[in-house]
Amino acid sequence: MLCITLPYLEEKIFFVQYWFSLLFCGIIIVAVCNLRNTPYIAVVSAKKEGKSMNFGLLGPGSIARKFADACSRTEGVKLLAVASGSRERAEAFATEFKVEKVCGSYEELLALPEIDAVYISVINSLHYETARKCLEAGKAVLCEKPFCVTVSQTEELIRLAEEKGLLLMEGMWTLFLPCVCAVRNWVKEGRIGRLKYLDSSFSFYVPADPESRLFSAPHGGGAAFDVGIYCLAFSLSMTGQLPDSCRSKVYVGETGVDEMGAALLGFPDKTVANCMFGIQGKSEDSAHLYGDAGMIHLPQFWNCHEAKLYNAGEELLETMTDSQENGFVYEIEAFRDAFLRGDREVETVSHQLTLACAKLLEEIRKEDIN
Numbered sequence: 001m002l003c004i005t006l007p008y009l010e011e012k013i014f015f016v017q018y019w020f021s022l023l024f025c026g027i028i029i030v031a032v033c034n035l036r037n038t039p040y041i042a043v044v045s046a047k048k049e050g051k052s053m054n055f056g057l058l059g060p061g062s063i064a065r066k067f068a069d070a071c072s073r074t075e076g077v078k079l080l081a082v083a084s085g086s087r088e089r090a091e092a093f094a095t096e097f098k099v100e101k102v103c104g105s106y107e108e109l110l111a112l113p114e115i116d117a118v119y120i121s122v123i124n125s126l127h128y129e130t131a132r133k134c135l136e137a138g139k140a141v142l143c144e145k146p147f148c149v150t151v152s153q154t155e156e157l158i159r160l161a162e163e164k165g166l167l168l169m170e171g172m173w174t175l176f177l178p179c180v181c182a183v184r185n186w187v188k189e190g191r192i193g194r195l196k197y198l199d200s201s202f203s204f205y206v207p208a209d210p211e212s213r214l215f216s217a218p219h220g221g222g223a224a225f226d227v228g229i230y231c232l233a234f235s236l237s238m239t240g241q242l243p244d245s246c247r248s249k250v251y252v253g254e255t256g257v258d259e260m261g262a263a264l265l266g267f268p269d270k271t272v273a274n275c276m277f278g279i280q281g282k283s284e285d286s287a288h289l290y291g292d293a294g295m296i297h298l299p300q301f302w303n304c305h306e307a308k309l310y311n312a313g314e315e316l317l318e319t320m321t322d323s324q325e326n327g328f329v330y331e332i333e334a335f336r337d338a339f340l341r342g343d344r345e346v347e348t349v350s351h352q353l354t355l356a357c358a359k360l361l362e363e364i365r366k367e368d369i370n
Contacts, residue, residue, distance in 0.1 A: 059122035060093035070328035083109035110137040124220025140167035176330035193293025200287040203278030222257035231275035
């Protein structure tokens with residue numbers, strides 16, 4: 001009798017332990033999701049192996065082409081739908097990049113339940129309005145830089161995303177490039193000693209054209225918004241701090257936008273960052289970081305494929321290279337991972353960094369307004 005009873009009891013104990021473990025895990029999942037203000041069913045389903053994150057794209061312009069190409073190179077991501085004010089334009093884009101669904105309006109795309117997140121690449125002045133619609137529709141948002149054209153708009157979108165429990169990120173893809181990440185780590189590890197000064201430049205030449213969005217104040221044009229943002233975000237990312245001072249000067253052209261400019265940032269630890277930007281003159285587009293024990297050079301820092309580390313004696317110590325043709329891939333991967341984890345922001349381009357850049361841009365562009 002004893003030989004029969006023991007296995008029976010052991011089996012019963014096993015099943016009790018099994019179901020108790022499942023119940024405990026369920027309680028933990030629900031508790032975590034309640035804290036995150038996220039439906040636990042969505043979290044569980046998003047974590048499933050092989051889950052593909054579906055993007056919708058609003059504004060199939062030139063930069064959107066790079067995003068679409070990057071999606072095709074990124075595992076676990078699918079560009080499922082595209083929308084434009086011109087259905088013909090959306091259809092042409094969908095044909096080129098093999099996008100399944102074409103929508104004749106933004107509202108039509110946002111109504112699609114299978115869309116997880118929206119990539120916004122409309123003109124700068126429409127970022128706020130478009131991102132707000134996406135968040136209100138319950139979609140995660142990856143919005144091209146500059147995030148918004150005012151600080152108040154930036155603050156409102158961040159607040160709305162937090163209230164909705166949705167992922168929101170500015171598309172500052174440069175900060176995800178492997179070479180830029182390597183440099184950030186070199187600085188943190190003290191490979192150049194104490195960082196004291198850094199400079200970055202991003203400027204190109206295009207003829208002034210009042211019809212171009214670059215030279216249109218109402219459309220959020222100007223050098224600071226278009227390329228200055230890269231220098232600002234790079235400087236904040238490398239120092240790991242928020243600046244406590246900003247002195248700037250810009251050349252305002254006939255259309256009322258800043259065509260060339262520079263900003264000198266000061267940080268709490270006395271580090272200085274010099275940012276040069278423009279749309280009416282070509283620069284080297286490089287960045288340098290100087291410490292008391294060495295220097296780092298990044299040619300074409302905003303689309304960097306190489307970074308070099310030198311000691312104080314100008315001896316080359318290490319070189320980092322990257323052969324990826326489309327740097328947007330790294331940004332999309334980071335956004336995908338954050339979405340699948342149920343995060344509301346991505347650490348590399350945090351809400352704090354986005355808001356700090358918005359404040360700097362507003363300060364720099366005061367001369368445009370005045």
